[in-house]
Amino acid sequence: MSFLVLYGEEYEEIKRILLQLKEETNSRIALIVEKNGQPIAFIGEVDGVDTTSLGSLVAGNVAATEGLARLLGEQGFSLIFDEGERENLHMTLIASKFILAVLFDKKTSLGLVRLRAKNAANRLEKVFKRLEEKMEQDKEKMGEGESPFEDISEEDIENLFK
Amino acid sequence: MALLNPRQKELICKIVYYGPGLGGKTTNLKYIFEHTSPMSRGELVTLNTQGDRTLYFDVLPLNLGTIKGYKIRFQLYTVPGQVFYSESRKIILRGVDGVVFVADSQQERMDANIESLEDLQENLRQYDYSFANLPYVLQLNKRDLPNIVPAEEMKKILVLKGEPVVEAVAIRGIGVMETLKEVSKLVLLKLKKEMK
Numbered sequence A: 001m002s003f004l005v006l007y008g009e010e011y012e013e014i015k016r017i018l019l020q021l022k023e024e025t026n027s028r029i030a031l032i033v034e035k036n037g038q039p040i041a042f043i044g045e046v047d048g049v050d051t052t053s054l055g056s057l058v059a060g061n062v063a064a065t066e067g068l069a070r071l072l073g074e075q076g077f078s079l080i081f082d083e084g085e086r087e088n089l090h091m092t093l094i095a096s097k098f099i100l101a102v103l104f105d106k107k108t109s110l111g112l113v114r115l116r117a118k119n120a121a122n123r124l125e126k127v128f129k130r131l132e133e134k135m136e137q138d139k140e141k142m143g144e145g146e147s148p149f150e151d152i153s154e155e156d157i158e159n160l161f162k
Numbered sequence B: 001m002a003l004l005n006p007r008q009k010e011l012i013c014k015i016v017y018y019g020p021g022l023g024g025k026t027t028n029l030k031y032i033f034e035h036t037s038p039m040s041r042g043e044l045v046t047l048n049t050q051g052d053r054t055l056y057f058d059v060l061p062l063n064l065g066t067i068k069g070y071k072i073r074f075q076l077y078t079v080p081g082q083v084f085y086s087e088s089r090k091i092i093l094r095g096v097d098g099v100v101f102v103a104d105s106q107q108e109r110m111d112a113n114i115e116s117l118e119d120l121q122e123n124l125r126q127y128d129y130s131f132a133n134l135p136y137v138l139q140l141n142k143r144d145l146p147n148i149v150p151a152e153e154m155k156k157i158l159v160l161k162g163e164p165v166v167e168a169v170a171i172r173g174i175g176v177m178e179t180l181k182e183v184s185k186l187v188l189l190k191l192k193k194e195m196k
């Protein structure tokens, strides 16, 4: 399958879990990105931050760290922690396919973020599993209705570049 | 892997610019960044060496516009072309929806083009991605230089499956948008087929 459908119901649930995580930990941003860099959902103070680029960099960072682990013969890891001057980024892998990242500052502690992120990751894993099952079930129709691209034409695409 | 979000009404695709070192991949992204309104693109992030060579990747989020009420968003990546950054290229290629191969038209770079093309195919094989089904465009870049191979001759060597070919001078923007348009077309038409 070369695409993933984020069904409305699951998408809302993902956002709810992110919001709860963000509030429980008093952090700035909670986000999920697919391991290949595709942005899934963002919650938090995103003004002035290019969240899509942030997602790509988070994914790049995780991929590089995994590469390092492979090179060094490690089994891999489930968490990275970057201690910056003011901002910290906490990352958790979900089902080896998605990355949950939490950006936080001195208002909160790593211990709390770690604990809550782990909990959120477990819940998110179930949601993503459900997504996959749903996609399996209705390969035919696209979530909330018909496939949006069924009658897209070359002309529609040309028009994007006008 | 493209991402379809019916609630947000958006489609997000991943495009990778591939090719030999110094071929002009980053230049393509820079041109697109500089010639689209800030409303329709994000930051251009470049992870470079001191000499401005791509070290890991560049990425540019782009909003192309809407089709059937859906926002079409592309994430444009470049890989580092230098031979020894093979691991990074492999990582960036993961989950790709479409590839632009930026070939360097200079005579002395023909071997580098061929080597990079083989590297691309090898990396795709490792992920079990089918090159035959991959939305793919060939760009012949640096057509402004004096010591270049004629386009027809380059096509004979580099065209692999009847893909669209665009002649370009990326530093002046010639052919850059056309290349993006061609690959967009292939990516979207392929998704249309798969989503039926």
Ligand SMILES: Nc1nc2c(ncn2[C@@H]2O[C@H](COP(=O)(O)OP(=O)(O)OP(=O)(O)O)[C@@H](O)[C@H]2O)c(=O)[nH]1
Binding pocket: B019, B020, B021, B022, B023, B024, B025, B026, B027, B028, B052, B053, B054, B055, B078, B079, B080, B081, B082, B141, B142, B143, B144, B145, B168, B169, B170, B171, B172
């Ligand atoms: N004459 C000419 N020079 C170009 C053209 N496109 C790019 N260049 C120059 O070629 C050099 C390399 O371009 P980049 O875009 O950095 O090449 P790259 O493919 O990203 O290289 P790596 O990051 O090492 O893989 C720069 O000095 C560009 O200005 C072109 O169409 N004509």
Ligand SMILES: [Mg+2]
Binding pocket: B025, B026, B027, B053, B054, B078, B079, B080, B081
């Ligand atoms: Mg580059």
